[in-house]
Amino acid sequence: MPELPEVETIRRGLEPLLAGRRITTFETREPRLRWPVPTELAQQLAGARVQTLSRRAKYLLLETDRAGILLHLGMSGSLRHCTPGTPLRRHDHLILHLDNGYQIRLHDPRRFGCCLPLPSDDTLHPLLADLGPEPLAPEFDADYLFQRSRGRRSAVKAFIMDQAIVVGVGNIYATEALFLAGIRPGRAAGRVTRAEYDRLAVHIRTVLATAIEQGGTTLRDFLREDGTHGYFRQSLRVYGRAGEPCHVCNSVLRTRRIGQRASSYCPTCQK
Numbered sequence: 001m002p003e004l005p006e007v008e009t010i011r012r013g014l015e016p017l018l019a020g021r022r023i024t025t026f027e028t029r030e031p032r033l034r035w036p037v038p039t040e041l042a043q044q045l046a047g048a049r050v051q052t053l054s055r056r057a058k059y060l061l062l063e064t065d066r067a068g069i070l071l072h073l074g075m076s077g078s079l080r081h082c083t084p085g086t087p088l089r090r091h092d093h094l095i096l097h098l099d100n101g102y103q104i105r106l107h108d109p110r111r112f113g114c115c116l117p118l119p120s121d122d123t124l125h126p127l128l129a130d131l132g133p134e135p136l137a138p139e140f141d142a143d144y145l146f147q148r149s150r151g152r153r154s155a156v157k158a159f160i161m162d163q164a165i166v167v168g169v170g171n172i173y174a175t176e177a178l179f180l181a182g183i184r185p186g187r188a189a190g191r192v193t194r195a196e197y198d199r200l201a202v203h204i205r206t207v208l209a210t211a212i213e214q215g216g217t218t219l220r221d222f223l224r225e226d227g228t229h230g231y232f233r234q235s236l237r238v239y240g241r242a243g244e245p246c247h248v249c250n251s252v253l254r255t256r257r258i259g260q261r262a263s264s265y266c267p268t269c270q271k
């Protein structure tokens with residue numbers, strides 16, 4: 001599943017290829033994504049000039065001088081930039097034809113992704129309305145986490161993975177950040193101290209920023225005509241390593257289930 005760093009990598013790769021280009025045709029080959037792709041998008045986008053490609057959480061927002069679209073890659077979606085001669089693949093559901101002859105194709109075998117119109121005024125799309133801050137935005141810090149967590153009995157890991165608290169902290173990043181901050185994933189969020197949230201906020205930012213930085217090196221892959229984009233090879237300290245020794249203290253890493261997800265941790269380094 002594309003995580004926030006991958007979506008940001010895709011955005012950075014695609015924006016220079018799209019900004020200022022005119023969309024000649026918006027072609028829907030399969031409208032049955034998570035929600036049906038509205039038929040009027042084709043008319044609204046034909047001839048539109050792309051202004052920006054931005055990101056909010058794992059949504060990509062493509063804005064043009066006529067209409068905007070909200071894209072989500074779901075579980076298995078990818079976008080590729082290719083020449084018109086590139087053979088169509090099964091699951092290439094949407095094609096943006098650009099005025100320089102290139103195409104952007106949305107490929108999504110499981111069809112959990114979406115492509116919806118953005119409201120034309122300044123109102124937020126309902127899918128974006130209840131999202132917490134971006135983890136790399138200035139308003140996301142220890143104070144914020146501390147205030148929001150008071151009185152909460154849910155596990156701190158579930159708390160930081162809640163999109164209404166902060167967006168884009170997927171299982172891998174939550175697991176790694178909690179290890180780096182020395183906090184056990186199952187502790188009640190309301191019992192985590194201010195000093196611990198200081199460390200946690202810093203490490204959430206660092207693991208995500210590092211993944212985005214490393215994403216730069218996978219841009220080549222994303223631009224490849226086969227559309228594959230490699231997953232981040234950030235060295236993982238605890239994620240997926242239950243039963244193996246901790247790199248810091250050599251204790252055997254443990255795992256427990258929190259909110260349906262396996263959560264590995266070090267019984268010695270994490271309190």
Ligand code: ZN
Pocket residue numbers: 246247248249250251266267268269270
């Ligand atoms: Zn350890």
